[in-house]
Amino acid sequence: MNETFEKTALHRDYAASKLGMWLFLLTELGLFFGPLLLYVMHDIRHPEAFHAASSGLDRTIGFVNTLVLLTSSLTAALSVASIRRGKTELTLIFIFVTVTLGGIFLVNKYFEWTGKIAHGIYPGGDAFAGLPPGEAVFYGLYFFATGLHGLHVIAGMLVLAIAAVLTASGIVNKRDFVKLENAALYWHLVDIIWIFLFPFFYLIS
Amino acid sequence: MANEGAGYLGTEGRPGGISSWIFSTDHKRIGILYLVSILSFFVVGVSLGFLMRLELISHGPTIMEASTYNSVFTLHGVVMLFLFIIPAAPSIFGNFFLPIMIGANDVSFPRLNLLSWWFYMAGAALALATLALGPADTGWTFYAPYSLRTGTYVSLAVFAVFVLGLSSILTGINFVTTVHRLRAPGMGFWRLPLFVWAVYATAWIQIVATPILGVNLLLVIAERVFGIGVFDPAKGGDPILYQHLFWIYSHPAVYIMIIPGMGIISEIIPVFARKVIFGYRAIAYSSLGIAGVGSLVWGHHMFVSGSSYTAGVIFSFFTFLVAIPSAIKVFNWVGTLYKGSIVLGTPFLFALAFIFLFSIGGLTGLILGALSINVHLHDTYFVVSHFHYIKFGGAGFAFFAGLHYWLPKMTGRMYNTKVANWSCLVLFIGFNLLFFPMLILGIEGMPRRYFDYLPQYSTLQIVSIVGSWVLVTGLIMMFVNLIRGAFRGPRAPFNPWGSATLEWQIPSPPQRENFEKIPEVTKGPYDFRGLR
Known part of the structure; x- marks a missing residue:
């Protein structure tokens, strides 16, 4: 690449980086708008089936996972607050806790999914075919939306891990921390989407 | 200003070769990358369209079977829409000129910009891979439930479009940020060139x-791979919801195609009328108006899909409403011409062709927007003709106008204007020969996407097919002339048309660094005082 040709000064526009990130987060919301719209339309048509299917989900795990993600959002915010004060080590600890909480969320999700799959309730499964139409769609949307969200959790963990490496190597520091801040913003998005998915899928019955 | 050196095209002081292009973060070089790749795919799309027309020259299978025909029109749509017309004006001219026009040295995120191009190429590779493997036969709309069942490579085609969408999103983020953050001192929003407003x-x-x-495309893939059932009536799903989600994007996408083209025309008209553009703010606001109201009209694609009468009336109303900002633009362009000192340059001829063709496209759109007539015309050649008048006659001709306007700046060389003017005329005649008969065929009841037709449609079909030959002749004339001009034409002066916008105040081709010193903007983009 032509380093001499790179306009390095342009890469240091803090407000531009933040604006770009916010616009990207807007597109992520758009991505989840689709399944939620489908959810609402199908819910209007099959309210009983949706409630019945929803009661089949484990609210306890859903609730624990909500707490886990909310806490991780707090630690993500704290990591940004720490780097602002120049406390690199504390920043790294908070990022580590955030990523770990993300991991716990995924483990819980794994047990939830495999529980359903063991009962044949998954697209293509034995029990799935026998479900009333509305319930099948509910679970179809459930697997799609939580699966897509799970991918975002993984992406968020990766982004935070990269931010941790950058922090440890000093590229992210007290003066220039926008990369970490954007990673944390992404993590908040992952959290917010879950805040919508949780009541939609777990609490309607 | 002289033409010493080759500006950003030159290699001095850095390694040359292909990698200096495909890994360059210079917005001008990325603009050229898009130019070359998008025009290559345009040739593919034209070839497919040409073959579709040729197939209809006689009854029964002529050069392809019915199933091949289905794949060809699908791929023609996918290539033309997602690989050509959506990215053409924003990615080529937007990349190259938006930063220069606002007095910046690059976009806000140059590396992201390069990544967009790579995503674009990856999406294009996937889309064209289906050509070899077994192209989708669903039409570019991928309507469920057929797209969930057909045995062709729909998932791959759909994924290709997903990747292209990602590329489009990243470009959009880059441009919004750039316009907000990198305007030169004095370049307020009301001094932005209208092309920048449009982009x-x-x-x-x-x-x-x-x-x-x-x-929506991910949902189609999930349906095909796992069978999640949201669009599948057999599992309680609803295919109409697919259509809603599809058109919630794809109708605004029509405006992604046409608004930058309108921006190009708004640049060209005042320059060649030697006059301040009439109704600058009205044109700028109407771009935003189209973007806003255009998001609320998607239901007019679904009048016969069984949506309620109330929904039909509402969507029909908004469809008529969105015609207003479009008409505001047309009236303002014509108003600019009034009492102007008109110079009949090539870009201007293309712009005039645009106004004529776009007006036909817009007015036929209103005919389709009327509920009762729509029932008769839905899925006929009338619709095909209407959207080609908008997308090809409108966006396509605007893009050609932009090519003739800006290529001297991009390459530093001038094409043969006489040949260019003739190619414009041949294109205009060919286009109307090709698509006007389709309006009549549609009214007479010829359905779209059929690979055969009843004998009473023969005459007009043949006229239309001959039109496609004329059109292709015009395209070949135009491109040969432009390519010759780009490589061997005489040196272009820095401001051949006497334009007032910033990109014409720097050398042709521009230096590597657009501006040695970021300019201080003191006047509007169409203030021609002090020029020539």
């Missing part, structure tokens, strides 16, 4: 609407 409005649609298409 800015388009970028917002790209950001807001594209993710909806993205997730």
Whole structure:
């Protein structure tokens, strides 16, 4: 690449980086708008089936996972607050806790999914075919939306891990921390989407 | 200003070769990358369209079977829409000129910009891979439930479009940020050239609407691979919801295609009328108006899909409403011409062709927007003709106008204007020969996407096919002339048309660094005082 040709000064526009990130987060919301719209339309048509299917989900795990993600959002915010004060080590600890909480969320999700799959309730499964139409769609949307969200959790963990490496190597520091801040913003998005998915899928019955 | 050196095209002081292009973060070089790749795919799309027309020259299978025909029109749509017309104006001219026009040295995120191009190429590779493997036969709309059942490579084609959408989103984010952050001192929003306004409005649609298409395509893949059932009536799903999600993006996408083209025309008209543009603010606001109201009209694609009468009336109303900002633009362009000192340059001829063709496209759109007539015309050649008048006659001709306007700046060389003027005329005649008969065929009841037709349609079909030959002749004339001009034409002066916008105040081709010193903007983009 032509380093001499790179306009390095342009890469240091803090407000531009933040604006770009916010616009990207807007597109992520758009991505989840689709399944939620489908959810609402199908819910209007099959309210009983949706409630019945929803009661089949484990609210306890859903609730624990909500707490886990909310806490991780707090630690993500704290990591940004720490780097602002120049406390690199504390920043790294908070990022580590955030990523770990993300991991716990995924483990819980794994047990939830495999529980359903063991009962044949998954697209293509034995029990799935026998479900009333509305319930099948509910679970179809459930697997799609939580699966897509799970991918975002993984992406968020990766982004935070990269931010941790950058922090440890000093590229992210007290003066220039926008990369970490954007990673944390992404993590908040992952959290917010879950805040919508949780009541939609777990609490309607 | 002289033409010493080759500006950003030159290699001095850095390694040359292909890698200096495909890994360059210079917005001008990325603009050229898009130019070359998009025009290559345009040739593919034209060839497919040409073959479709040729197939209809006689009854029964002529050069392909019915199933091949289905694949060809699908791929023609996918290539033309997602690989050509959506990215053409924003990605080529937007990349190259938006930063220069606002007095910046690059976009806000140069590396992201390069990444967009790589995503674009990856999406294009996937789309064309289906050509070899077994192209989808669903039409570019991928309507469920057929797209969930057909045995062709729909998932791959759909994924290709998803990747192209990602590229489009990243470009949109880049442009919105750039316009907000990198305007030169004195370049207020009301001094932005109208092309920048247009690309800015388009970028917002790209950001807001594209993710909806993205997730819809992911849902199709999930349906095909896992069978999640949301669109499958057999599992309690609803295919109509697919259509809703699809058009929530794809109707605004029509404006992604046309608004930058309108921006190009708004640049060219005042320059060749030697007059301040009439109704600058009205044109700028109408871009935003189209972007806004255009997001609320998607239901007019679904009047016969069994949506309620109330929904039909509402969508019909908004469809008529969105014609207003479009008409505002047309009236303002014509108003600019009034009492102007008109110079009949090549870009201007293309712009005039645009206004004529776009007006036909817009007015036939109103005919289709009327509920009762729509029932008769739905899925006929009338619709095909209407959207070609908008997308090819409108966006396509605007793009050609932009090519003739800006290529001297991009390459530093001038094409043969006489040949260019003739190619414009041949294109105009060919286009109307090709698509006007389709309006009549549609009214007479010829359905779209059929690979055969009843004998009473023969005459007009043949006229239309001959039109496609004339059109292709015009395209070959135009491109040969432009390519010759780009490589061997005489040196172009820095401001051949006497334009007032910033890109014409720097050398042709521009230096590597657009501006040695960021300019201080003191006047509007169409203030021609002090020029020539």
